[in-house]
Amino acid sequence: MKIAISAQGQTLESKVDLRFGRCNWFIVVDTDTGDYRAVSNDQNLNAAQGAGIQSAEIVSRQGVEAVISGHCGPKAFRTLSVAGIKIFTGAEGTVADTLERFKKGMLTEAEEADVEGHWV
Numbered sequence: 001m002k003i004a005i006s007a008q009g010q011t012l013e014s015k016v017d018l019r020f021g022r023c024n025w026f027i028v029v030d031t032d033t034g035d036y037r038a039v040s041n042d043q044n045l046n047a048a049q050g051a052g053i054q055s056a057e058i059v060s061r062q063g064v065e066a067v068i069s070g071h072c073g074p075k076a077f078r079t080l081s082v083a084g085i086k087i088f089t090g091a092e093g094t095v096a097d098t099l100e101r102f103k104k105g106m107l108t109e110a111e112e113a114d115v116e117g118h119w120v
Helices: 051-061 074-082 095-103
Strands: 002-007 025-030 036-040 066-068 086-088
Touching: 002 095, 025 051, 051 074, 066 095, 074 086
Parallel strands: 002 066, 066 086
Antiparallel strands: 002 025, 025 036
């Protein structure tokens, strides 16, 4: 399964970015093989609007089945949901720690956005 985790840096040791739409990076991980790569989200860091939608499109193009972040706003949530991508919020700590919690089934799938739009 391929997942994307919002991150402050480009490695598994990076901290999870609590923001989905305005995170610095997405760490895209294949949970079956452990392979990962960092995908830049620079274009959305300071977007006036639409950061969540554009970020959702970026991860959707990566072929992920799930997204993990600290928080997810309503527009990103809708865009991800329409694409059939599961959303897990409440993540914190490092990407590696979050990945392990996900693999162990310790994260709960979100049923709705947990922040308002333009949350920074």
